Amino acid sequence: MRDNTLKYLLVLPAVLVVFATAIWPLIEAARLSFTVGRLNRPGSLDQYLGWENYTWAFFEEPAFWNSVWVTAVYTVLTVGLTTILALGLALLLAPGGRLRSAAQTLLILPFAMSPALIGVSFRFMFNPEFGLFDAFFGVVIPPLADVSWLADPTLAFAVVVMADVWGWIPFLTLVLIGGLASVPRDTIEAAQVDGASGWRVFRDVTLPQLGPVLAVVIILKAIFSLKTFDQVFMLTNGGPGTATQTLSHYIYFNGMKYGQIGYSASVAWLMVIPMIFLTYAYAKFVFRKA
Amino acid sequence: MTGKQRQRLLGTVQVSLILAAIFVMLVPIAWIFLAAFKTHVDVYQLKLFFTPTLENFGTVFDDPYRLGEKLFNSTIVALVTVVIAIPIATLAAYSFSRFSLRGETLMLVIILATQFVPAVVIILPFFVMFRDIGLLDTRLGLILVNLAIVMPFAIWMIKGFIDGIPMDTEEAAMVDGSSRLQVIRNIVLPMAAPGLLTSGIFCFIIAWNEFLFALILTNKDAVTLPIGLALFKGEEGDLWNLLSAAGIIIMAPMFVLALMIRKYFVQGMTMGAVR
Amino acid sequence: MAEVHLKNLTKRWGDFIGVDDQSLHIADQEFLVLLGPSGCGKTTTMRMIAGLEDPTGGEIWIGDRMVNDDLPKNRDVAMVFQNYGLYPHMTIFDNIAYPLRVRGVAKAEIGPRVEKAAAQVELTEFLHRKPKALSGGQRQRVALARAIVRTPKVFLMDEPLSNLDAKLRVTMRAELKHLSRALKITTVYVTHDQIEAMTLADRVAVMRHGVIQQLGTPDEIYNDPANLFVAGFIGSPAMNLINGSVQDGMFVTTGGTRLVKVKAADRARAILGVRADDLTVHEAGQGDIDVTIYAFENTGESTLLTVQWGKQRVIARGDRHLRKDQDDVVGIRLNSDHLYLFDPETEQRIDV
Numbered sequence: 001m002r003d004n005t006l007k008y009l010l011v012l013p014a015v016l017v018v019f020a021t022a023i024w025p026l027i028e029a030a031r032l033s034f035t036v037g038r039l040n041r042p043g044s045l046d047q048y049l050g051w052e053n054y055t056w057a058f059f060e061e062p063a064f065w066n067s068v069w070v071t072a073v074y075t076v077l078t079v080g081l082t083t084i085l086a087l088g089l090a091l092l093l094a095p096g097g098r099l100r101s102a103a104q105t106l107l108i109l110p111f112a113m114s115p116a117l118i119g120v121s122f123r124f125m126f127n128p129e130f131g132l133f134d135a136f137f138g139v140v141i142p143p144l145a146d147v148s149w150l151a152d153p154t155l156a157f158a159v160v161v162m163a164d165v166w167g168w169i170p171f172l173t174l175v176l177i178g179g180l181a182s183v184p185r186d187t188i189e190a191a192q193v194d195g196a197s198g199w200r201v202f203r204d205v206t207l208p209q210l211g212p213v214l215a216v217v218i219i220l221k222a223i224f225s226l227k228t229f230d231q232v233f234m235l236t237n238g239g240p241g242t243a244t245q246t247l248s249h250y251i252y253f254n255g256m257k258y259g260q261i262g263y264s265a266s267v268a269w270l271m272v273i274p275m276i277f278l279t280y281a282y283a284k285f286v287f288r289k290a
Numbered sequence: 291m292t293g294k295q296r297q298r299l300l301g302t303v304q305v306s307l308i309l310a311a312i313f314v315m316l317v318p319i320a321w322i323f324l325a326a327f328k329t330h331v332d333v334y335q336l337k338l339f340f341t342p343t344l345e346n347f348g349t350v351f352d353d354p355y356r357l358g359e360k361l362f363n364s365t366i367v368a369l370v371t372v373v374i375a376i377p378i379a380t381l382a383a384y385s386f387s388r389f390s391l392r393g394e395t396l397m398l399v400i401i402l403a404t405q406f407v408p409a410v411v412i413i414l415p416f417f418v419m420f421r422d423i424g425l426l427d428t429r430l431g432l433i434l435v436n437l438a439i440v441m442p443f444a445i446w447m448i449k450g451f452i453d454g455i456p457m458d459t460e461e462a463a464m465v466d467g468s469s470r471l472q473v474i475r476n477i478v479l480p481m482a483a484p485g486l487l488t489s490g491i492f493c494f495i496i497a498w499n500e501f502l503f504a505l506i507l508t509n510k511d512a513v514t515l516p517i518g519l520a521l522f523k524g525e526e527g528d529l530w531n532l533l534s535a536a537g538i539i540i541m542a543p544m545f546v547l548a549l550m551i552r553k554y555f556v557q558g559m560t561m562g563a564v565r
Numbered sequence: 566m567a568e569v570h571l572k573n574l575t576k577r578w579g580d581f582i583g584v585d586d587q588s589l590h591i592a593d594q595e596f597l598v599l600l601g602p603s604g605c606g607k608t609t610t611m612r613m614i615a616g617l618e619d620p621t622g623g624e625i626w627i628g629d630r631m632v633n634d635d636l637p638k639n640r641d642v643a644m645v646f647q648n649y650g651l652y653p654h655m656t657i658f659d660n661i662a663y664p665l666r667v668r669g670v671a672k673a674e675i676g677p678r679v680e681k682a683a684a685q686v687e688l689t690e691f692l693h694r695k696p697k698a699l700s701g702g703q704r705q706r707v708a709l710a711r712a713i714v715r716t717p718k719v720f721l722m723d724e725p726l727s728n729l730d731a732k733l734r735v736t737m738r739a740e741l742k743h744l745s746r747a748l749k750i751t752t753v754y755v756t757h758d759q760i761e762a763m764t765l766a767d768r769v770a771v772m773r774h775g776v777i778q779q780l781g782t783p784d785e786i787y788n789d790p791a792n793l794f795v796a797g798f799i800g801s802p803a804m805n806l807i808n809g810s811v812q813d814g815m816f817v818t819t820g821g822t823r824l825v826k827v828k829a830a831d832r833a834r835a836i837l838g839v840r841a842d843d844l845t846v847h848e849a850g851q852g853d854i855d856v857t858i859y860a861f862e863n864t865g866e867s868t869l870l871t872v873q874w875g876k877q878r879v880i881a882r883g884d885r886h887l888r889k890d891q892d893d894v895v896g897i898r899l900n901s902d903h904l905y906l907f908d909p910e911t912e913q914r915i916d917v
Contacts, residue, residue, distance in 0.1 A: 002636075006385075006470055006471075007388075007389035008391065010381040010385035011391065013378045013381065014441065017441055018404055021434065021435065021437050022404035025411065025414070045418060089311055092304055099305065099308060103312050106312060107315065108555060110318075110319065112499075112548035114498070114499035114540055114544075117516065117540055117541060118318075120519055121318045121321070123528070124528075124533070130334050132317065166314075166318065171555075175556050220560065247408075248410045248502075252502070256417075265415075269411070271410075272407065272411060279403045286402060456648055458649065459650045459652055461617050461650060462649075463667075464617065464638055465638070465640075465642060466638070466663055466711065467667040468638055468667050472667060476667070481652075481653060481654055
């Protein structure tokens, strides 16, 4: 068989799978978003009502805007904190040596942990009676000694952010260590010989060359932050009230708990839009070399 | 302070910071490991020293929790997902790597993008469809939707590995008398085998840890381990010793697998955007 | 064994022309070298013969068969790759045996043939190792053994020596020459190294921009270059090219020096080509012209003098015992038997 036919046959199964498992649901979700779409009402999945689900979300549902706000703040905080902490850790660990490479190996562990389990683990750590972090913060910051973290809207949000940052630092650190390793050693040494201090070397030489990797990491983290569901579900289940209800959680709740498939599909599609921009930005980096 | 003294001090500060970081990273995991061997009573005290017990691991497999069934479901679902995904992804990855196809970049971008589509969007139509055709709460249904998240990783990761195999070798085999399919079987597959294994492990971990699909699609027969965690919510709150034991059963195998392929974790997650 | 015919062969990628409508006849048992700088189309030409690249136009004939539509495996050629293309997961034995196995040669026959090929390239003791355990030169031999284990119609070699260090390259070059004379198989050899081309080839095709500039024996290419490109590309150091004009049967440099008698009609612009070896060095006042030394280099086997000649610098080769220094003045004499004149517009040779 000539390659010209073969090359399309080879990709066919994969394209079919991707179409069936990702493209079709997107299209079908778009269709559902224009229907009444109640799970418990037969026929309502084909009952069209135009843009009503969207206008409802925009103008009648403070809970929607709440989850948009929660997700936005959550994304900004987790992306910022994770990136800064991971960059610091990467700089600490990049030189190598026994302790540092052991630390790099250990970093894999939290990353292999199921996000749901991370949620459980942080619920455990912040248990008001016997949580280790709860006890620790109680000693370090006395005013926090007697609070019940997950019952307070602000503190619960802080815990959710902490769990996320904890879970993602390892991955970002490992990527940045890889990025640091690809910064040519001689450019750093040249700057040192030229008389730059450690900080100046970092700011003038290392950081600019790390730029693309940093951008990739930030985009990737933003995408995953926007989608966050697992930890939130296990840690706070969106509460107290709706203080930690992210968009994914809001969609899940409306779709599955209230059976409003049509409405939740419309919110889901609103969530896809920022993803398209982020994916576009990400793809630019992936194809930069090619 | 002389330069040398400053350097030594800086070194000490760095080592302390590294140790602190390791501590913060490991404590939540270690705490679960400890709690899993504690009795119900010991958990409720911040005890570091206690008489370890294996009792919790027995309890979670007994009625009413029956974690064994969940373990079985998780294993089957993750394994079958990988066994379906890797061969399909390998063929596609080979083609993407070696040929130029019409619309290749577009296809690759779409495949890349599917990874970023929120799982909650994908699952709504699947839930409706599975309800209509009776695939709710089945392992098969779970496997099908898991392909959605595993496939893009597998294609991109394997493509990376095949890109790294020199073209020369394949061309030599073709001139030596192989057809394209023989080249794939005799040359590419053996050379890419470590990469395929790595990708398989990577996808296995993703499928194993998958939460949202299982939460929505299963409730009894096909419940997987991460969803099984919800079982340990007793009347008087969480049963932390049992939760911890279940947690170990979920994460320990993944730790082993992850350490096996740690070199490639970054590459897999970033899909070639880095390095 | 077979001849190779390329008829109006063309390869284009979009607007980029890799090989531009080239025809070439390679005789049976001939060792033909495609020589040229990178990007000149030599490798593309070879890859089209192998079937690894589809031509945009033209025909490729191997023997009496038009092979354009044949897959590489059906063309009965053997190829040695620049990076060797060894199968890293197979032993050396299996590497060499692969072309036989995949063609369904009987098992009993494979062993002896592999061993014979291995012996020819002195690899016998390494047959059970993997490529990774071999040095660069040994890997090169494996690639060679894999090619000679069958008797293909044509050998194709794509810069096979370029990854070896300088010393090994000289040894392998001699071995290759010896082997090719013994095997008597039509060979197409791609290189950018003129020494390889000169030493190995029966005929050399010098290529540039997808076009064969000159096709001839190494002697013809060296002593009778068809144009400026070939003249400048062949020879080390490169041929000196001096701008000037022809007036009254004399070549006059742009600086106005009446340099040497040439047998050519008068023309306003011309380029004179003369090799370093054809410029002899004399004491000041005893040559055709006195020049100042810009740099004096002693290479051991001879000396090289870069001299300032008006606005240009030219290189002359001196005796190995000659000792001069920068800024010394010497006389230079041109060997009028080996002068070349070129037209700066067309870059073609003008008969002297």
